[in-house]
Amino acid sequence: MHATPTVHGGPKFQLCIEGALFPWDERTISVPQIRALGGLPADLPVVEVDLRTNAERTMAEDEVVEVKPGVGFGKKVCFKRGADRVSEEVAMLKAAFGDVEFRPEGAWVRIRRYAVPGHPFEGVGDSLNVAFQVPAAYPAQAPYGFCAEGPMRLAGGGQPDNYTFPVPTPFGGAWGRFSWQLDPWRPAAAPAAGSNLVGFARSFAARLRAGK
Numbered sequence: 001m002h003a004t005p006t007v008h009g010g011p012k013f014q015l016c017i018e019g020a021l022f023p024w025d026e027r028t029i030s031v032p033q034i035r036a037l038g039g040l041p042a043d044l045p046v047v048e049v050d051l052r053t054n055a056e057r058t059m060a061e062d063e064v065v066e067v068k069p070g071v072g073f074g075k076k077v078c079f080k081r082g083a084d085r086v087s088e089e090v091a092m093l094k095a096a097f098g099d100v101e102f103r104p105e106g107a108w109v110r111i112r113r114y115a116v117p118g119h120p121f122e123g124v125g126d127s128l129n130v131a132f133q134v135p136a137a138y139p140a141q142a143p144y145g146f147c148a149e150g151p152m153r154l155a156g157g158g159q160p161d162n163y164t165f166p167v168p169t170p171f172g173g174a175w176g177r178f179s180w181q182l183d184p185w186r187p188a189a190a191p192a193a194g195s196n197l198v199g200f201a202r203s204f205a206a207r208l209r210a211g212k
Contacts, residue, residue: 013025015029017034017038018040022037024037024067028064028065028066028067029067031062031063034046046059056139056187056189058138058140088191089197090109092197093197096201097111097201098113101171103171106170107138108131108133108171109131109132109197110129113127114129116128116204119208119209120155121154122153122157124150129148130149131147132145132201139195139196142181142195143182144181147177147178148176148208150165150174150175151174152165154211160178162178163178180204180207
């Protein structure tokens, strides 16, 4: 949400919500007031976007932020609804990988037939099923770890490092979890302009090919 001062005698600020400008006279604004002003749905989180860094942060429902003349809410920020970001990135995943399933409850993603030729695991073909969970504070909070339908065993039956088996997923079957993160994690206001779920998923191949 970006705030700019207006001419003398008019509203003190113009607030940017979902790309539209709204007049605002007070020095602070709450999340419910942002919803009411911008017409945001009550069932979606409100996301603060820092326009200097493009970092995003999901706001608490009882949060109140200060509006500062000429600067914006302490930082140059905008606000927008939250869940659309994940929906947009799931569509990007489907375009990149094809057979992608998203479970809204728990925000789980499964990619079937994820191609990873040249891996060192026994009894696994050139593709396997992988899954991961989108964190509640995404994209401000980076996703961490991914699951592979397994078990995943190295030559001689050894288990890879930083791997846990079995772990629960909503997809049924037997799954193991690799500790993994995409570093650096630098999301942008536009998903395709910075770190996103497609880049995170593509990075799994490097971890799987590395074996241990």
